[in-house]
Amino acid sequence: MVLTPQTLFTGQQLIWLPTCASTNTEAQALIVQNRASDGCTIITDFQTAGRGQRGNQWEAAPAENLMLSVVWQPTFLAAAQQFRLSQAVALGVHDWAAALLGPTPKLKLKWPNDLYYGDQKLGGVLIENSLSGTKIQHSVIGIGLNINQQDFTTATATSIGQLTGRAYAREALAARLLECLERRYLKLRAGQVGKLRQEYLQALYRYQETHLFLVDGKQVSGQIVGVEDDGRLAVAIGNELRRFGMQEIRHL
Numbered sequence: 001m002v003l004t005p006q007t008l009f010t011g012q013q014l015i016w017l018p019t020c021a022s023t024n025t026e027a028q029a030l031i032v033q034n035r036a037s038d039g040c041t042i043i044t045d046f047q048t049a050g051r052g053q054r055g056n057q058w059e060a061a062p063a064e065n066l067m068l069s070v071v072w073q074p075t076f077l078a079a080a081q082q083f084r085l086s087q088a089v090a091l092g093v094h095d096w097a098a099a100l101l102g103p104t105p106k107l108k109l110k111w112p113n114d115l116y117y118g119d120q121k122l123g124g125v126l127i128e129n130s131l132s133g134t135k136i137q138h139s140v141i142g143i144g145l146n147i148n149q150q151d152f153t154t155a156t157a158t159s160i161g162q163l164t165g166r167a168y169a170r171e172a173l174a175a176r177l178l179e180c181l182e183r184r185y186l187k188l189r190a191g192q193v194g195k196l197r198q199e200y201l202q203a204l205y206r207y208q209e210t211h212l213f214l215v216d217g218k219q220v221s222g223q224i225v226g227v228e229d230d231g232r233l234a235v236a237i238g239n240e241l242r243r244f245g246m247q248e249i250r251h252l
């Protein structure tokens, strides 16, 4: 499918920029100017200041990958439920990758929403919400996916093209991604929270495996046993069950 504003079922607006600082920043500017319709999408070939979680930079070679931000208005979610959106988005990205790579147990979601193949990162999600009282008003869903790039500065990164030995037309992949995201978003909006959570756990990287984490600057051995109602990661460490937010634990 060729991606045009007409063929996008959800994106009333689609803006494809040759370059920008960050598609999340562009999306936020549209929101501030009251020009962001629900589902509008900014895509770019290159970011000069792409950002990731925990203050990381997102690095991607020009015109090789997918970098986009979708604006949604999930006003049905309380601020405290934002992890539900994060899980639905992660599942949408996982569905997209599974359709490309075929079903494989190697394709996982590293908590909270990184896309992994084995121990290598294929993509990441950075969601930035604005609130109105206790409700989410706008969500900027920033997604970076490695598509055709062959060389990375880190050995822990890979791309769809590296894995399959093929080159991809990014327009078609973007259209499919938006479909996958919308499907999951509609399920969330329909209240299928339990099912989404179950599927998220099934896709969770290193779920129920014992391995090393970094907690308070120290290496600890633990086992992921679940994800709490507030989105925190539940990890069994020794005889203790501990719950961690984003800034409190890292996989090693």
Ligand SMILES: Nc1ncnc2c1ncn2[C@@H]1O[C@H](COP(=O)(O)OP(=O)(O)OP(=O)(O)O)[C@@H](O)[C@H]1O
Binding pocket: 052, 053, 054, 056, 057, 058, 059, 060, 114, 121, 122, 123, 144, 146, 154, 156, 157, 158, 250, 251
């Ligand atoms: N295009 C890219 N593909 C994969 N990783 C990337 C890319 N651009 C930047 N990175 C960075 O590479 C690092 C690897 O990501 P990963 O999430 O696996 O590491 P991490 O050590 O778990 O990082 P953190 O826990 O801080 O998120 C991160 O710092 C990530 O932001």
Ligand SMILES: O=C(O)CCCC[C@@H]1SC[C@@H]2NC(=O)N[C@@H]21
Binding pocket: 021, 022, 023, 024, 025, 047, 049, 050, 051, 052, 053, 054, 056, 058, 066, 067, 068, 069, 114, 123, 124, 125, 126, 142, 143, 144, 145
């Ligand atoms: O893994 C992460 O830490 C999240 C990476 C998110 C990267 C995407 S690329 C499109 C959007 N714009 C950004 O600046 N970041 C996100």
